[in-house]
Amino acid sequence: MKALSRLACRAAYSDLVRSSIVLFNRQKPLTIDTVFKAPTIADVARSARVSVATASRTLSGTVRVRPALRDQVLQAAEQLGYEANPHARALASAGEAIASSGIEARDFATAITNQLMAFEAAGGRAVLVGRHYGHGDAVLPDNVGGGREVAEELVRLGHRRIGVISGPPAVTTTRERLAGVRDALQRAGLELPDEMLVPGDYTRDSGMAAAHELLGRQGATPTALIAFNDLMAIGAMAEARNRGLRIPEDISVTGFDDVPIARDVMPALTTVRVPAAEMGALALRMALDARHGDLRVEHLPTRLVRRQSTGPASS
16 A cells, blocks of 8 residues: 555656656556557547447447447457557456546547546546546646735735746646636736746746746846746746845745755745645545546645745835
8 A cells, every 4th residue: 555655646746747647556657659659449439439438348348338339349449450458457457546647738638538538447447636637536736726825925025026937828737826826916906917927847947047038128027936836936046046136135936836845945945835745645545445426526725835035025
């Protein structure tokens, strides 16, 4: 059980853009390459004009289907050269569980969702951690609440010009955190102008580049920066120091996630803690507990962690 817990927690800590599936038999995690190299159960279902669940049940032989549908599925599988994933089938037949981290690319998400549906149709159980793409139980952080809380904290400290270093606009984490920030600012009678919003890609260097743009523009510059993860915040702090700005005396900087290094940078980073370990542990419990009825979606609260990188707005 301890080994399973570590794997589930590792899924929760996985990178927000590069997604993986953790199989509890310690197989190498599935990647985009392995998803798209060979025909999938979804391809078979599409070719046979049946649902993914029907295709999966037909090929696994776990449920009897009408002869006509069976022939359609088998013919489509033969024409496509489809071969069932023996690892997924073995896990499903053994009643094992599978936990998935967040998925960003739409095509990849669709392929993974189809594989999860096939996995569950064969008797397995799946829990999505961090994202929810329609099918499957899920454990999600309260990204909206976290974005709202960090923005409220900066407003409380007197900041009125707040710059935001977001993630890629298509990523659900980005949209949720941005929605929370906008909500807090609107409640305080403030706006987030387009020129105060610069997207990054959740890396340190992108945070540094975004801060360079925000702090180097003509006119009034931000007195505080909200980065949508800690790595981008650390990059923003480096850019601020390069410009001779003191943190937090001249500019406040906040992050999101509360990765271990956040407490070790100088000054220590104010951030929003995402309960990754708790999410992984809950996902594991849900995966091992048979579902009864509708899909289960659990939201865990985030928490603002105040450290030394934030302070009152400079005059």
